[in-house]
Amino acid sequence: MTARVAVAGASGYAGGELLRLLLAHPAVEIGALTANSNAGQPLGPLQPHLAPLAGRVLEATSAEALAGHDVVFLALPHGQSAAVAEQLGPDVLVVDCGADFRLKDAADWEAFYGSPHAGTWPYGLPELPGGRAALEKATRIAVPGCYPTAVSLALFPAYAARLAEPEAVIVAASGTSGAGKAPRANLLGSEVMGSMSPYGVGGGHRHTPEMSQNLSACADEPVGISFTPTLAPMPRGILATCSAKARPGVSGQDVRAAYEKAFADEPFVRLLPEGQWPATAAVYGSNAVQVQVAYDESARRIVAVSAIDNLTKGTAGGAVQSMNIALGLPEQTGLSTIGVAP
Numbered sequence: 532m533t534a535r536v537a538v539a540g541a542s543g544y545a546g547g548e549l550l551r552l553l554l555a556h557p558a559v560e561i562g563a564l565t566a567n568s569n570a571g572q573p574l575g576p577l578q579p580h581l582a583p584l585a586g587r588v589l590e591a592t593s594a595e596a597l598a599g600h601d602v603v604f605l606a607l608p609h610g611q612s613a614a615v616a617e618q619l620g621p622d623v624l625v626v627d628c629g630a631d632f633r634l635k636d637a638a639d640w641e642a643f644y645g646s647p648h649a650g651t652w653p654y655g656l657p658e659l660p661g662g663r664a665a666l667e668k669a670t671r672i673a674v675p676g677c678y679p680t681a682v683s684l685a686l687f688p689a690y691a692a693r694l695a696e697p698e699a700v701i702v703a704a705s706g707t708s709g710a711g712k713a714p715r716a717n718l719l720g721s722e723v724m725g726s727m728s729p730y731g732v733g734g735g736h737r738h739t740p741e742m743s744q745n746l747s748a749c750a751d752e753p754v755g756i757s758f759t760p761t762l763a764p765m766p767r768g769i770l771a772t773c774s775a776k777a778r779p780g781v782s783g784q785d786v787r788a789a790y791e792k793a794f795a796d797e798p799f800v801r802l803l804p805e806g807q808w809p810a811t812a813a814v815y816g817s818n819a820v821q822v823q824v825a826y827d828e829s830a831r832r833i834v835a836v837s838a839i840d841n842l843t844k845g846t847a848g849g850a851v852q853s854m855n856i857a858l859g860l861p862e863q864t865g866l867s868t869i870g871v872a873p
């Protein structure tokens with residue numbers, strides 16, 4: 532089977548990463564590539580790393596351009612996906628890299644995104660309990676946010692095994708590509724080089740309810756989240772440091788055993804040997820996730836750290852992994868856990 536695939540938002544970072552992965556995927560053929568302000572332009576100068584597609588001309592994003600495909604990836608700004616998706620047939624697999632269909636709670640959506648809630652689609656994080664079953668034969672998939680991917684994978688084993696109190700503190704550093712291609716004042720080279728600073732401090736980041744949604748489902752009770760994102764002077768990567776108070780009677784061995792069990796058969800998640808800690812450089816450009824966990828006895832806290840590439844496992848790799856499951860392909864098709872070093 533060869534699936535004909537379109538990418539809307541092909542000029543952006545997420546679209547470019549999708550195309551990098553799809554070019555190496557043996558079961559897809561790349562069809563329409565669409566954009567907005569860059570419609571009519573060749574892809575070559577916009578995505579100089581995608582040589583095989585350099586001569587392809589971007590079309591305007593419309594139902595007509597996206598018709599006639601088996602799979603349509605949407606890599607558009609938040610709020611743009613619903614109008615496009617509703618014009619695509621129910622048999623087309625639509626994979627949305629944006630946030631529009633990630634949240635179940637309409638009030639959370641409205642509070643953090645400030646617009647009417649478009650709905651909820653099956654959530655594209657197969658490693659969560661029940662995650663794969665939700666994606667089999669799905670025709671609509673909401674790709675998680677990059678921070679929620681890193682944080683949910685770091686903490687869900689502790690919550691699924693009922694080892695942690697329902698309140699987690701998270702500090703995560705992200706590379707600048709997480710913010711998309713559009714220029715922003717705090718992302719100019721001189722501002723970001725050689726410096727780190729937080730943003731969205733104090734509960735304001737829109738990924739907070741998404742993390743809470745995922746971890747609450749694992750814990751079977753509401754999990755409160757204190758999340759502080761920081762911007763790191765690197766193009767790609769997320770390092771998430773997450774901690775939660777252990778429940779009374781929990782030991783370091785209980786924690787290690789829960790994480791070993793959760794990730795024993797996961798093709799993309801590697802629980803590192805004890806004493807070795809995740810690094811963004813080790814997952815650069817790959818769909819791999821590194822996780823490590825420790826039990827801080829003096830503070831009685833479980834401390835879990837994960838590293839992902841925000842554009843690969845955090846967006847496009849996760850999207851392709853979920854597509855593979857929905858299409859009935861082996862989950863690892865076209866995806867690698869091999870990074871680039873140094």
Ligand SMILES: NC(=O)C1=CN([C@@H]2O[C@H](COP(=O)(O)OP(=O)(O)OC[C@H]3O[C@@H](n4cnc5c(N)ncnc54)[C@H](OP(=O)(O)O)[C@@H]3O)[C@@H](O)[C@H]2O)C=CC1
Nearest residue numbers: 540542543544545566567568569606607629709711712846
């Ligand atoms: N970057 C990341 O790490 C992650 C991104 N995502 C999500 O993926 C989506 C894309 O993000 P990213 O690639 O970073 O963003 P970019 O800003 O790099 O790219 C945005 C893309 O959307 C197109 N576009 C902009 N406005 C419109 C519009 N009104 N209608 C149709 N197309 C439009 C742009 O086209 P043009 O260039 O022609 O203007 C461009 O192709 C977002 O929803 C983002 O949240 C998800 C997880 C992580």
Ligand SMILES: CC(=O)N[C@@H](CCC(=O)OP(=O)(O)O)C(=O)O
Nearest residue numbers: 630676677678705706707709710
């Ligand atoms: C560094 C940086 O700015 N990162 C982005 C997150 C990118 C991402 O995953 O998220 P969405 O798909 O939800 O946009 C941010 O904090 O807004």
